[in-house]
Amino acid sequence: MTSTRAIRTWLVVDVLLVIVLLVLVVVVTSGGSSSPGASAPTTTPASPAATAGPATAAVRLPSGNIACTLSDDGVTCTIASITYDPPAVAGCTGETGHVVVLNDEGVSFACETGPAPTVAGADVRTLAYGSDVTVGDYTCTSATNGVTCVDGDGKGFRLARAKWTEVG
Template identity: 40%
Template sequence: MTGALAGLSRGLKIFLVVDLVLIVVLAVTAILLLGGGGDDPTPQAGTPTSSTATSSSEPTRSASDDVATSDTEQRFASPTGNIVCDMTGEGVTCTIANTSVEPPAIAGCTGAGTGHVITLTTGGVDVPCTEQVPDAAGGDVEVLEYGSSQQVGEYTCTSGSDGMSCTGADGVGFRVATAERVELP
């Protein structure tokens, strides 16, 4: 009986050693796959890129690697698809399909889409009179993930869980979300 217990003990020890080795291998593999390459300058998957059919140049990444810049037109959507923005060197136009914000009163405007479009140009922020409520983004529109930014010329838009914020070089701009439309200083 003592020999049987000694054999069981030896088998248990081998089992534990093998388990320990497997756990260490798994931990090292996870570290290499998830956290490795901290100085890798290659953009990660899901980084915004040019999605305009007429554009042949890919955006470049800034040193902080969270802002894609381009000199061409860019079109992108919030992760929910509710907000779609078009940027050029001349300005930014964002549309929001679903909003609970009351549209501004515009003399002579009875358009059902008013309040669903907001623009930013060198002239400032504007909410134009529009006839139709825009649709949510389709699957062909590039997604600007939360925390990521897109820049064209002097204009920058940043996607956040609190909405899409777009500003010019002077800091003037807007943030638009389902329950909010705010002009930024």
């Protein structure tokens, strides 16, 4: 049961990473301009570059320490620098605490076998403090003290450098 969940979690993470890569390729090949100067509304729809497939959005908090990718299937957030004790992941021989996933199975942390994620670059759209982004049933809200991501039932997580908590 645990290995099935781990496989599903890795599959979701892999799919989201491929989607982010495809969005970045589209942005780079279109001259790097993903928004034509208009100010973004508080609630932002999925990226126009993703209209050919499932809806997606990749955002980072202004600090760059936290970056999230939302899709119709869930949310995956990475955090570069943490000061909280990372949660244990059954069967994990790598690191935990830097990648958190919210999907229809709930909240889980991924087992990382490589290096921890780095601070998100300027090529990822910044989600201003006090703003949110929604894709499908999932919403992430940026704040000066972290990000909160929830599903349509209000269940999810709050992630910050100092701690993480489940919400809802």
